[in-house]
Amino acid sequence: VPFFSMSGSEFVEMFVGMGASKVRDLFxxxxxxxxxxxxxxxxxxxxxxxxxxxxxxxxxEQTLNQLLTEM
Structure with a gap:
């Protein structure tokens, strides 16, 4: 079974929209x-x-919202 692992801190970015983009890419x-x-x-x-x-x-919060949407 494929296993995808990331740390929550990898989603925290200084540029707007990048964290949510990483969440979308992961999913x-x-x-x-x-x-x-x-x-x-x-x-x-x-x-x-x-x-x-x-x-x-x-x-x-945008990153969290994207994570909740993907789940």
């Missing part, structure tokens, strides 16, 4: 190799409590 590869296992170590690097504000302009 695209996983779909191509399905069935497979996707393991994200230290997911708390991106999975923090959401502040509830509308907009989601924070890069980390």
């Amino acid at each position: 695209r590869q996983a779909k191509e190799k399905a069935p497979c296992i996707v393991f994200i170590d230290e997911i708390d690097a991106i999975g923090k409590k959401r502040d509830g504000q509308l907009g989601g302009n924070d890069e980390r």
Whole structure:
């Protein structure tokens, strides 16, 4: 079974949209190799409590939103 492993900190980027792009790429590869296992170590690097504000302009929040969408 193919195994994809990344650290949550690898998704945290200084440029807007890059973290979400990495999430999309990871899940695209996983779909191509399905069935497979996707393991994200230290997911708390991106999975923090959401502040509830509308907009989601924070890069980390955009990355988290993309991760939730892919899952």
